[in-house]
Amino acid sequence: MSTNFYLTLVVITQSEKAIMFVLNRIKSSQNILKILTNSAKRQIEVHNSSLLLKKQVDNNLTIKICGESLKFPHVWLRDNCQCEHCFHSTAKSRTIDWTNFNINIVPQNVTEDGKTIEVTWEDGHKSKYGVDWLKFRRFTPDGQKNYTESIYKSKKETWRGDQFQDICSKHDYNEIIQSDEALHNWLEKLSIFGVALIQNTPDNEAAIDKVVEKIGFTRRTHYGVKFVVQHVVNTSNVAYLSNNLQMHIDLPYYEYCPGVNMLHCLVQTQSKGGENLLSDAYYVAEYIKQNHPKEYQLLTETEIEWSDIGVEDGNEFFKLHRAPVICLDMHGEVTRINFSIPQRGSFFPGPLENVQPWYKAHKLFYDLNHKFMARFKTNAGDILTFDNIRLLHGRNAYEDNNSNVRKLIGAYVDWDEIYSRLRCLKVKLKNQSGIY
Amino acid sequence: MSTNFYLTLVVITQSEKAIMFVLNRIKSSQNILKILTNSAKRQIEVHNSSLLLKKQVDNNLTIKICGESLKFPHVWLRDNCQCEHCFHSTAKSRTIDWTNFNINIVPQNVTEDGKTIEVTWEDGHKSKYGVDWLKFRRFTPDGQKNYTESIYKSKKETWRGDQFQDICSKHDYNEIIQSDEALHNWLEKLSIFGVALIQNTPDNEAAIDKVVEKIGFTRRTHYGVKFVVQHVVNTSNVAYLSNNLQMHIDLPYYEYCPGVNMLHCLVQTQSKGGENLLSDAYYVAEYIKQNHPKEYQLLTETEIEWSDIGVEDGNEFFKLHRAPVICLDMHGEVTRINFSIPQRGSFFPGPLENVQPWYKAHKLFYDLNHKFMARFKTNAGDILTFDNIRLLHGRNAYEDNNSNVRKLIGAYVDWDEIYSRLRCLKVKLKNQSGIY
Secondary structure (H helix, E strand, O other), X not given: OOOOOOEEEEEOOOOHHHHHHHHHHHHHOOOOOOOOHHHHHHHHHHHHHHHHHHOOOOOEEEEXXXXXXXXXXXXXXXXXXXXXXXXXXXXXXXXXXHHHOOOOOOEEEEEEOOOEEEEEEOOOOEEEEEHHHHHHOOOOHHHHHHHHHHHHOOOOOOOOHHHHHHHOEEEEHHHHHHXXXXXXXXXXXXXHHOEEEEEOOOOOOOHHHHHHHHHOOOOOEOOEOEEEEOOOOOOOOHHHOOOOEEEEOOOOOOOOOXXXXXXXXXXXXXXXXXXXXXXXXXXXXXXXXXXXXXXXXXXXXXXXXXXXEEEXXXXXXXXXXXXXXXXXXXXXXXXXXXXXXXXXXXXOOOOHHHHHHHHHHHHHHHHHHHHOOEEEOOOOXXXXXXXXXXXXXXXXXXXXXXXXXXXXXXXXXXXXXHHHHHHHHHHHHXXXXXXX | OOOOXXXXXXXXXXXXXXXHXXXXXXXXXXXXXXXXXXXXXXXXXXXXXXXXXXXXXXXXXXXXXXXXXXXXXXXXXXXXXXXXXXXXXXXXXXXXXHHHOOOOOOEEEEEEOOOEEEEEEOOOOEEEEEHHHHHHOOOOHHXXXXXXXXXXXXXXXXXXXXXXXXXXXXXXXXXXHHOHHHHHHHHXXXXXXXXXXXXXXXXXXXXXXXXXXXXXXXXXXXXXXXXXXXXXXXXXXXXXXXXXXXXXXXXXXXXXXXXEEEEEEEEOOOOOOOOEXXXXXXXXXXXXXXHOHHHHHHHXXXXXXXXXXXXXXXXXXXXXXXXXXXXXXXXXXXXXXXXXXXXXXXXXXXXXXXXXXXXXXXXXXXXXXXXXXXXXXXXXXXXXXXXXXXXXXXXOOOOOEOOEOOEEEEEEEOHHHHHHHHHHHHHHHHOOOOOO
């Protein structure tokens, strides 16, 4: 994508003396025909007088791109110099030695050639920046929102069980293996809605590996690199029983909890039951926030100790992790759900007076997830993929018989790897300049 | 460990009627010879009158263990019933169906036999609890502190570079492989101080695997299951160059950042340089909190975008993660450090006015980590193990020659696995009852 930008450079420096120096350099330069000097001068004066009123220094370079005045801090520009001394192009990494880095550096001269801005700093160092690159990093709310949603992470959309058939997209196994578009489409839907179904998977235990390899690699846990969900008598995990499996997330006792759960249905039960239960606990969290603020506070502020103690393949484990049921980030947005009746530990790491109110809030959370859950049954050949730290999942009781033993192969993949693959695919498919 | 407890049971229920019912049951029981009925009755009356004053219900069972009155909430006791219907002993998991769980349930009768408390609930269900088990889960500040530090996680101790020789414990490779005590000692020191040195490691690339297997397994990243640190010309990572490597944490662009870094020195450089630099950034965080509160706020509240873009073994990656330099948990305790000059992304996800102040705080953090760092040089046969999300590490420039090519083998292990192994070892070595 190539764009013609209309550019105006406005340099704001730390003192009037410096400003006049820069203005004189701008006026005398042959390289800046597109710069409207008078306009720039007027704007500088306006900025400067307002600065004097505020009795503080504006440490930004103002650049007009497509008619919009965009400010870029001097220190940020210097720190992100893209020249070969300051930036390693193969490692795509900053190589500036910060020992002597001057955070108060100011530009002495600024030029542009329509696509590139060149800044000469007071110590003589020269930095170049692509206009697309700068525009993509603009410090405006719309710019930051655009970058965030197009590159960082797509915005999630929550749902209720009665909307499940509409939001659960279906994807073909072979298309995902063969096509970047299909792979992107699956991962994008999975990141937005927290669930997506892959169909027509070959009938073998290794089939899921090919899907994982399109992303990167599995997330290993103490249950192994992959796991088999099948009825086991002396089990270290209640998921390996055939009775009702109440809705939960997997492995809440991991601080670094596996991000996505992939369950390949090799054999589905012919008996009654064996249905999947799925609930978007982010939806439930929103609902509780709006309708039960006191319970929301208890579920977001009361730490619970999640627990798993046992032996798998001869290796003992004793996992504990403390976190609320609804975890919030520093902006108050839900970032992870922890929920599991069997794997909620018996130690309650909070004050006595919180216990009864917390249990009331926990029961509300449990009931609302059941109220808003979806219920369906996968078929042999399906891989159900879902966000393990957002959705609760469960299963009805079922009965195996000699000729029909329900069997799933499971694998986890972390969101770090999925978002990484999504960004690589976006770069490849969109061909947008300025991303890096 | 076996202890004789002096026990008094005091039952506080929701109404005077229920209390009298329980009192009558207590009085008539043949199994409660050790219960001082008059004392219990008096205490119940005291509790009850204070409850009436507060106009609220006390939903706790009070049990006197070794002279200390300990309160346990009814709902918590019912939820943590240890009987075979409510708790799966192999999976060590709760199996209660919460669909019909009554959060307001009250006990009808309570008995004890010196080691066990038996509660009969109003619906007739009977629950048993070990006294050790209850005491270990008591809801008092000292009880919670004791459980937390003896089982959950040991308390960290911070240090300055001039204290490094005292706090950096040394461990023998073979002892760690052969002895539970040695393994426990190494991991405990590593968790408390964030650094420990393993010596006398055999001179082969697989030697580190045996250490990892004593814990569990490595944490795989897009750089592989293990990694080689050696000078590489066209690198995807500046760590694979031989010039100065500024202090950093590894992989801050991972939301789930590898917890512990293990670097086995196979060949050390004979040239000048190649020294390790290590700083306890938790100490620096404390120092900034006390001496530079404004900068502390900026470093804990300003999200930065950490970044790694490249290709490794033919696989593209594009990792981004947003988090402050100093990450705090919900109690305001430091929980993770993010820092890396090369892997700090060029997109700044905050408002313009934060940029210049944040850079000033960032420079302070950089300078203080250098001020308080330790400097030393590992030898061939050393495995330097350190907390990757707490310590900054770096390296001086060095020079390879044909007969001396510096070479390290690295592996990551997550704290989830390390704390899990530590708890298993504590259970084994301490032989303390009531843990589970």
